[in-house]
Amino acid sequence: MRAAAKASAVAKARHLLHRRLSSHKPPRLPLVSSPSLSKTLTHSPSSSSCAATLRRFSSDGISDLRDGVLLLSEKTSSIHIDGEREELRAAVSALADELLAVPDNQEIAGVLDSRSADALLRRSPNGFASIELLSRLKSRPLLALEVFNWRRKQVDAEIPMVPEEYAKAIALAGRAKNVDLAADLFSEAGAVGLLETSLYNALMTAYMYNGLIKKAVSIFEDLKGDHRCTPTIVTYNILLSIYGRSMLVDHMEAVLRTIDEAKLSRTLNTYNTVIAAYVTAWMWDQMESTFHAMDEGPIKPDVNTLLLMLRGYAHSCNLEKMERTYVLVKDQVNDRQVPVIRAMICAYCKSSHPERVQKIEALMKFMPEDEYRPWLNVLLIRVYAQEGLVEAMERFISEAFCRNTMVTTSGVMRSIISSYFQCNAVDRLAGFVKQAEYAGWRICRSLYHCKMVMYGKQNRLKEMHEVLDEMENCRYFPTKKTFLIMYKAYFTIGRRLEAQTVIGMMWKLGLGYPVDALPS
Structure with a gap:
């Protein structure tokens, strides 16, 4: 009777899974928005950005889970010979490449059957090949989930499902913004008796990356109440990331105390997650103290740690430490860390460094053209205006006009005015004023007064009087x-x-x- 009930539960869960895969829902609005969004200076971004910015934190719960799952799989693997393991990996890699080449709307079951993927799975009955395949398909989570669905149909006595496969699929559902599917997979794994800590970790991660903070914490509470499972350091790292992203620093520090009281060893990801949280909350002293504690202990900083510190020094405008750290990770930053480059440029823009223009221009070489940010454009206009570099200033002004970027602060406008005044370029100022009026920029009385002063100095009295009419048109009396x-x-x-x-x-x-x- 119990077996029949169990089979019924599994059948129902599979039916739900098939329905969700066939009609993928759009992502839900986050229950708690990313804290980094409020700190964006456009920001807009993107984000982007925001979650996008924070996704570069080395406390990536999905990456942690992937590493843990693969490690566990290899421990229980019956493939003991390195050569045989590498041969299996190569076969999985070839299959993954072929699947990634399949168009989105094409049936993948035929590809899997034609490549004898079933035989490949039988070579590693502990799920190693399946987990490896899902890992290699993570760039296309919906495709990976279709492969997982096909895999479940192949289950028999020789190749049973293992918890790590479900954990991987739950994480992939989270990446696909389908948290309902993630929850269904979690329930299905519980129905077939495969519920382990790694599945709780995966569901927490899925909720976290979709902004469902309360649900993620609720899953952690469920884990603590499950006598069959125990939270691990990976679980606590995910919880640290949840609170860190929400800038709930007090909660995060309470989790750290719990880790120490439970005699769990802090990992590299633990420290990186905490540092990332302090950077997000702009708590520079705590950021540095955590880094020093890490540097003096058994867990040493890695490249990701240094990138986080570099970002923190840039946001806090600590140029001396920023430049020292940049030297250590220069190649990595210049290669792909565009948000860090932007943060460094912003730090130089806000500073009085005597060589800030040269420093900015050196960093701008590594900024892709498609990474335009309005707020950064405005900062650069002000820098070049303050330095009296009119030609460079006008290039960024023209770019702002072309991209419909609006300047709404009087301080930036006054810097532009001063730049034109210092080089006595009244005609160029007059042209700028006309464009700024048309583009909807912040127009101030100082613009017209400056034109009058410059016309007066050049004895162009008629044009000086015409400025009064311009002022009246803009309701400046x-x-x-x-x-x-x-x-x-x-x-x-x-x-x-x-x-x-x-x-x-x-x-x-x-x-x-x-x-x-x-x-x-």
């Missing part, structure tokens, strides 16, 4: 400073009648007298 600019322009070139007329206008409007016009 003359102020005391406006009249003083006109008075000084006339007085300097000896046109005292016009200067006296300006004084009269000021008197009529109740704006007082210019200081040098008062009787001695």
